[in-house]
Amino acid sequence: ACAVRGPHVAMLATPGMGHLIPLAELAKRLASRHGATATLITFASTASATQRAFLDSLPPAVTSLSLPPVDLSDLPRGAAIETLMSEECARSVPALTSILLDLKRSTGGRLAAFVADLFGADSLDAARAAGVRRRCIFFPSNLHALTLILHLPELDASVRCEFRDLPEPLRLPGCVPIPGPDILMPLQDKSDPCYRWMVHHGEKYRDADAILVNSFDAVEPGPAKILRQPADHRPAVYPIGPLIHAVGRRDDKDALCLEWLDRQPARSVIFVSFGSGGALPTEQMRELALGLELSGQRFLWVVRSPSYEGAVNDNYYDAESKKDPFAYLPEGFVDRITASGVGLVVPSWAPQTKVLAHAATGGFLTHCGWNSVLESLVYGVPMVAWPLYAEQKQNAVMLSDGVGAALRVPESKGRRRSRPRCGGGDAGRREGRRGQGPRWPSCKRPPPRASATGAPPPPRWPRWWRGGRRQVDKRRTRVMLML
Numbered sequence: 001a002c003a004v005r006g007p008h009v010a011m012l013a014t015p016g017m018g019h020l021i022p023l024a025e026l027a028k029r030l031a032s033r034h035g036a037t038a039t040l041i042t043f044a045s046t047a048s049a050t051q052r053a054f055l056d057s058l059p060p061a062v063t064s065l066s067l068p069p070v071d072l073s074d075l076p077r078g079a080a081i082e083t084l085m086s087e088e089c090a091r092s093v094p095a096l097t098s099i100l101l102d103l104k105r106s107t108g109g110r111l112a113a114f115v116a117d118l119f120g121a122d123s124l125d126a127a128r129a130a131g132v133r134r135r136c137i138f139f140p141s142n143l144h145a146l147t148l149i150l151h152l153p154e155l156d157a158s159v160r161c162e163f164r165d166l167p168e169p170l171r172l173p174g175c176v177p178i179p180g181p182d183i184l185m186p187l188q189d190k191s192d193p194c195y196r197w198m199v200h201h202g203e204k205y206r207d208a209d210a211i212l213v214n215s216f217d218a219v220e221p222g223p224a225k226i227l228r229q230p231a232d233h234r235p236a237v238y239p240i241g242p243l244i245h246a247v248g249r250r251d252d253k254d255a256l257c258l259e260w261l262d263r264q265p266a267r268s269v270i271f272v273s274f275g276s277g278g279a280l281p282t283e284q285m286r287e288l289a290l291g292l293e294l295s296g297q298r299f300l301w302v303v304r305s306p307s308y309e310g311a312v313n314d315n316y317y318d319a320e321s322k323k324d325p326f327a328y329l330p331e332g333f334v335d336r337i338t339a340s341g342v343g344l345v346v347p348s349w350a351p352q353t354k355v356l357a358h359a360a361t362g363g364f365l366t367h368c369g370w371n372s373v374l375e376s377l378v379y380g381v382p383m384v385a386w387p388l389y390a391e392q393k394q395n396a397v398m399l400s401d402g403v404g405a406a407l408r409v410p411e412s413k414g415r416r417r418s419r420p421r422c423g424g425g426d427a428g429r430r431e432g433r434r435g436q437g438p439r440w441p442s443c444k445r446p447p448p449r450a451s452a453t454g455a456p457p458p459p460r461w462p463r464w465w466r467g468g469r470r471q472v473d474k475r476r477t478r479v480m481l482m483l
């Protein structure tokens with residue numbers, strides 16, 4: 001689309017806005033700072049309106065195209081999302097190879113690198129077959145999760161039991177110890193095909209020339225120090241984060257949230273959102289509504305329709321609520337909070353970075369998706385962690401026990417945990433910290449309490465946090481072009 005001479009980079013985004021957004025941000029950075037152009041390649045299974053609007057908003061230097069659909073009808077109903085993404089990628093290798101060959105021709109030899117995100121490891125084969133010179137993995141999560149995946153081939157051989165049954169927290173080099181039940185969700189049931197896929201990715205990452213990670217040293221000093229050192233058994237690792245969705249100018253569709261926030265006192269609002277794919281079971285959704293109302297705290301809640309049969313990632317593939325989410329809230333709830341002005345509920349989607357950057361936002365009840373965490377850190381908003389799936393539970397442990405930037409939602413005795421969408425397994429029912437009671441004592445600070453005025457007390461930040469905004473300027477996207 002652009003008449004430029006700079007290098008061209010092809011990027012493969014596996015399904016999920018949490019993968020697409022930071023990859024697009026990397027593409028924009030390469031374009032604005034290094035004169036590159038980029039093609040974002042997406043999968044046919046994720047053609048949601050939210051994704052389309054996002055792709056359409058990218059600058060002309062970043063174009064996009066979709067792979068042709070692949071047949072996944074032979075996979076069992078209820079297969080884990082990690083299995084679906086990995087299968088879709090592996091089955092798309094021939095189509096991707098011809099797309100990359102076309103791109104090579106059409107960009108006149110400028111195609112300098114191919115970048116695939118975390119579930120796209122098999123696509124490195126397509127890039128090799130098409131003769132793309134540099135082949136990288138972009139890991140949109142953190143260095144803790146990457147350390148785990150890189151160690152998976154050994155752990156698969158040495159850990160005989162299920163991770164959730166480990167008697168001691170898992171200790172990996174430089175990392176905060178992670179209790180077994182909090183380890184990456186797709187590893188919680190070794191009989192599920194998604195476990196095997198994750199081990200496969202851990203092996204396949206070794207074929208990459210480099211791994212770029214959306215994290216930074218100050219938030220994960222331990223694994224950053226170790227992964228920055230060259231090692232024979234893995235590619236070079238570059239923490240290039242935080243790459244977050246740029247705030248940009250206000251537009252009409254932001255008005256509902258931002259104009260309401262404009263009317264609230266500074267740092268008085270708790271923002272409640274479970275990411276682009278999260279869903280709560282109906283019962284928890286109703287309890288959350290009542291809890292928010294009873295707290296008297298100001299809140300802005302992105303409401304999504306509840307999960308079906310407890311699958312906490314129900315909205316993952318379309319990033320939109322499947323049904324009218326307000327229909328599941330307690331009777332009269334929306335009218336009451338609207339009349340009192342204490343809360344605002346919005347269906348499906350909010351301009352999250354703009355909300356977190358707003359002066360009225362004082363806290364974030366989050367599912368701990370890594371993009372949400374980075375956005376919260378950059379804008380200095382303390383978090384309350386309510387992890388649902390993927391690596392969110394280990395993120396919550398790292399943030400509460402390591403960084404000190406989040407408190408975990410305590411779990412009451414006997415509360416039944418939400419179940420990840422794992423084919424055939426009942427891992428979710430077995431996993432968790434059932435019966436262990438609240439986790440506040442393991443946190444570095446007591447939970448925030450609303451004062452008499454309803455405003456939360458001033459947060460106590462980790463020392464480095466104030467520098468969060470400065471960290472944004474230190475991104476090292478240049479490594480992409482130096483490789």
Ligand code: UDP
Nearest residue numbers: 018275276277302349350352369370371372
């Ligand atoms: N997001 C948003 N509005 C919403 C929900 C999510 O803009 O209502 C954005 C959010 O800012 C983040 C991404 O979608 O950049 C979600 O990524 P994350 O890793 O936090 O969670 P995931 O959706 O992958 O579980």
